[in-house]
Amino acid sequence: MTTATTRTLISSTQLNRRGGKIAYRIILTLVIVVFTLVFIGPMYFLFADGLKSTGEAIATPPTLYPHHLHPATYRQAFDRMDVARLLWNTLYYAFGALAFQLVFDVAAAYSLSKLRPVLGNVIFFLMLATLMIPATVLVVPQYVTVADLPILHVNLIGTPEAIWLPSVANAFNIFLLKRFFDSIPADYIDAARIDGASRLAILRRIVLPISRPIIGVVSIFGLVAVWKDFLWPLLVEYGYSPTRESLNVGIWQASATTPQDLIIAASAMAAIPTIVFFLIFQRNIMAGLTAGGIRG
Numbered sequence: 001m002t003t004a005t006t007r008t009l010i011s012s013t014q015l016n017r018r019g020g021k022i023a024y025r026i027i028l029t030l031v032i033v034v035f036t037l038v039f040i041g042p043m044y045f046l047f048a049d050g051l052k053s054t055g056e057a058i059a060t061p062p063t064l065y066p067h068h069l070h071p072a073t074y075r076q077a078f079d080r081m082d083v084a085r086l087l088w089n090t091l092y093y094a095f096g097a098l099a100f101q102l103v104f105d106v107a108a109a110y111s112l113s114k115l116r117p118v119l120g121n122v123i124f125f126l127m128l129a130t131l132m133i134p135a136t137v138l139v140v141p142q143y144v145t146v147a148d149l150p151i152l153h154v155n156l157i158g159t160p161e162a163i164w165l166p167s168v169a170n171a172f173n174i175f176l177l178k179r180f181f182d183s184i185p186a187d188y189i190d191a192a193r194i195d196g197a198s199r200l201a202i203l204r205r206i207v208l209p210i211s212r213p214i215i216g217v218v219s220i221f222g223l224v225a226v227w228k229d230f231l232w233p234l235l236v237e238y239g240y241s242p243t244r245e246s247l248n249v250g251i252w253q254a255s256a257t258t259p260q261d262l263i264i265a266a267s268a269m270a271a272i273p274t275i276v277f278f279l280i281f282q283r284n285i286m287a288g289l290t291a292g293g294i295r296g
Contacts, residue, residue, distance in 0.1 A: 043271070050074060050265035057261040070261070077265035081258065085243070086250040087273075093233070093246060094226040096160055097167040101222045102215070104168045109177030110203050114189060124178070127171040136231075142166045143235055158240030163233060167226060173218045180214040181207060220281055224274055 049057045050073055051066045077083065112120050146156040146165065156162040184207060192202045208215070233246040238253070245253060247270045255263050 043275075046264065046271065047268045050077075050261065050268045052261055054259045054261045057264055073261050073265045074269065077258075077262040078269065080262060081250065081254045081266050083247075083250075083266055083269055086245060086247040087270075089244050089250075090227055090247040093160060093163045094223045097164045097226045098219055098222045100164050100168045101170060101173060101218065105170060105173045105218065106177060106203075106208070106215070109174045109181055110207060112174070113178045113181035114202075114207070115199065127174060130171050131175075139231065139235070142232075146236060157236050160244075162236035163226065163229075163246075166232065167222065170222070170225075173221060176214055176218060177211070180211055184210055216281065220277065223277070227274055 045062070048066055049062070051069050051071060052063070052073075053068060053070055056063055056067060111117055112124050117123075146162045148154075149156060156165070188206055188210075189202055192206055197205065228248070229246070230248040230252070234249050234252070237244055237246065238249050251263060251266050251270065254266070
């Protein structure tokens with residue numbers, strides 16, 4: 001009888017030695033501390049600088065902590081920059097884009113996975129090929145498209161649809177959904193067909209309830225993508241709809257006439273929803289990304 005062994009950077013023999021254990025723990029601790037500082041450091045300075053005075057916030061070199069706390073800076077930034085309106089606008093754009101994504105991306109992934117259309121593999125390959133194209137390269141074609149929508153010849157510049165529609169064709173989300181749909185046993189689909197269920201009923205009653213984890217992951221990715229976007233809302237909304245700026249565009253617009261500490265405080269408030277969102281749904285993200293099969 002043979003036992004399976006796991007290949008690691010450090011052999012079990014070396015790890016069982018006293019010196020090996022000490023070296024392993026020291027290296028592991030250093031790696032954890034370094035990576036924690038790299039990821040947490042910028043967030044710490046973002047929130048700490050919002051508690052500083054204007055002079056201290058722009059001081060060079062920067063101070064490691066606020067010498068004099070100014071918690072009222074966050075209230076001033078919230079009122080002066082109308083952060084509540086910017087937050088509402090961004091939520092409106094994010095959930096509108098999410099609604100379109102869930103309808104069209106789920107339909108595309110389901111058709112490629114279960115309906116097997118002619119040249120479906122070619123279409124899927126072309127979708128994945130678009131992931132190799134930098135997003136900035138697509139800005140001009142997307143702008144030309146929304147400025148004169150093909151067939152309908154409608155100008156969407158200055159409307160929410162200009163933000164919603166370009167986010168629909170997300171090849172990465174379609175890939176994640178198709179990968180999960182492929183893992184659903186064909187027996188479930190065949191049994192539903194024998195019972196007389198239509199393709200749409202199979203999607204609604206069988207595929208979607210099973211696919212809640214990956215749909216949750218796609219929803220999180222879709223919301224965060226719109227929330228953090230700056231360039232595209234700037235092009236299609238700034239100057240056209242003065243009261244409908246997104247959060248990032250509104251902060252950028254106010255940066256020319258607003259003290260630096262207020263800008264930093266507003267940026268910190270803009271980051272809070274996504275941080276909280278991730279902390280709440282981090283398990284769902286990992287569960288959805290690692291879900292590759294269904295065991296019954």
